[in-house]
Amino acid sequence: MKKILKVSMALSMLATTSLICLPAAANEIGWSPTISEKILILPPKHLETAIEQDFDRSALATELGSLEQTINGQVSFLTQLQSDLDLYHGQEQLEARHQLISGKRDYIQLMGEQIQLKKKRLVVKLDIYNRLLRQSKLSAYENSQSAQFDEVHAAVADRAANVDSSLRDDLFTSTMMPETEFAQAYAENQSAISQLVEAIESHPSNHIGGSIDGEPMTREEELRLSMQDIQSELAILAMEEDVLGHMAKLVSLDAQAFADDLNEFQYGIDGFEPKKYDSPANNIQLFINRS
Amino acid sequence: MKRLLALSAILASLATAMPAMANSLDNLERERAIALSKMLDGDISIPQRSEYMMSSWRRLTDLEKIVITDKSLKSSAPAAALRAFNSYELTFLSHAAAEKDQMITQHWAETVGLSTSDLLVARVGR
Numbered sequence: 097m098k099k100i101l102k103v104s105m106a107l108s109m110l111a112t113t114s115l116i117c118l119p120a121a122a123n124e125i126g127w128s129p130t131i132s133e134k135i136l137i138l139p140p141k142h143l144e145t146a147i148e149q150d151f152d153r154s155a156l157a158t159e160l161g162s163l164e165q166t167i168n169g170q171v172s173f174l175t176q177l178q179s180d181l182d183l184y185h186g187q188e189q190l191e192a193r194h195q196l197i198s199g200k201r202d203y204i205q206l207m208g209e210q211i212q213l214k215k216k217r218l219v220v221k222l223d224i225y226n227r228l229l230r231q232s233k234l235s236a237y238e239n240s241q242s243a244q245f246d247e248v249h250a251a252v253a254d255r256a257a258n259v260d261s262s263l264r265d266d267l268f269t270s271t272m273m274p275e276t277e278f279a280q281a282y283a284e285n286q287s288a289i290s291q292l293v294e295a296i297e298s299h300p301s302n303h304i305g306g307s308i309d310g311e312p313m314t315r316e317e318e319l320r321l322s323m324q325d326i327q328s329e330l331a332i333l334a335m336e337e338d339v340l341g342h343m344a345k346l347v348s349l350d351a352q353a354f355a356d357d358l359n360e361f362q363y364g365i366d367g368f369e370p371k372k373y374d375s376p377a378n379n380i381q382l383f384i385n386r387s
Numbered sequence: 388m389k390r391l392l393a394l395s396a397i398l399a400s401l402a403t404a405m406p407a408m409a410n411s412l413d414n415l416e417r418e419r420a421i422a423l424s425k426m427l428d429g430d431i432s433i434p435q436r437s438e439y440m441m442s443s444w445r446r447l448t449d450l451e452k453i454v455i456t457d458k459s460l461k462s463s464a465p466a467a468a469l470r471a472f473n474s475y476e477l478t479f480l481s482h483a484a485a486e487k488d489q490m491i492t493q494h495w496a497e498t499v500g501l502s503t504s505d506l507l508v509a510r511v512g513r
């Protein structure tokens with residue numbers, strides 16, 4: 097019985113202190129991304145998949161997976177123990193309660209480790225997106241120069257295409273000579289290009305990208321949205337940590353109640369009352385009355 | 388002196404070793420310059436000039452299309468190409484003339500600010 101008492105006291109101490117040590121174990125495992133900025137050419141959905149696949153190959157993913165399995169086992173154990181608690185009586189019930197408190201403490205510790213690993217995963221993911229965003233901005237700056245050229249060139253090409261047909265007619269009627277081989281090939285290819293461009297415009301996959309208020313999103317906007325999602329996941333993890341903190345407090349209170357019950361069990365089970373010893377004042381009459 | 392000779396020899400050998408890289412814009416420029424010189428040549432007859440301008444018109448039309456479809460200009464001569472594109476009226480003589488339903492000669496003269504009355508009052512000078 098004394099052993100149980102000692103264990104219970106140690107348990108209540110552990111329950112309150114274990115959460116402080118949570119991040120220590122999670123610091124060892126990491127994720128060093130191996131993907132390059134080339135994934136920027138992928139559409140947003142596939143970009144996310146590529147990052148997740150890279151994570152899946154990391155030691156962090158392996159650790160998170162095994163931790164998840166351990167947590168599931170722990171939850172099953174606790175659920176079973178809690179439902180069977182009423183079946184035990186006396187010392188056996190105390191032992192079962194002891195196991196329940198100990199199991200809850202382990203569960204909180206495991207969940208704390210899992211949250212730390214999840215955080216680590218999200219922080220690395222956020223770094224990747226930051227890197228991609230920087231690369232995207234750089235590319236956008238480089239592309240702005242060529243975009244100016246493309247714009248002027250497209251205007252020139254449109255303007256020339258508008259008179260192409262009439263120019264061919266004028267040349268034929270004015271010179272009375274057949275078209276040059278180049279002119280014929282040019283016209284054929286131009287017609288083919290026009291049909292292909294039309295097909296590209298009407299292709300469903302050409303309109304798959306995301307949009308804001310009907311306007312197509314830029315790559316930077318897409319990356320920022322993904323980063324917002326990661327930041328919201330981090331915020332949820334912070335809330336989950338709060339939940340764990342409250343759980344730890346409850347376990348600590350359970351441990352305290354358990355220790356009280358244990359004391360009661362040890363010292364109050366037989367209705368033990370401390371002995372009262374006689375006082376000389378109670379027998380004073382013996383000395384006052386003379387007969 | 389010897390050093391100078393050696394340096395000039397090296398430069399000369401480099402100049403001969405490097406091939407002349409004429410892009411599509413250079414070719415158009417050359418053809419346009421020849422067409423304009425024939426257009427302003429006072430030593431040839433009107434039928435000769437007309438005949439030359441007809442064949443030049445075909446070549447210019449083809450060369451202008453080559454320039455418009457030449458994607459290599461963006462990397463090889465972006466500044467020159469931009470300048471040429473922005474001066475559409477004078478670079479693409481054939482296409483610009485077709486827009487106004489004019490002959491190349493008339494279109495060019497109008498673009499550079501030469502009217503018939505200007506030409507009539509003009510005097511030959513040294």
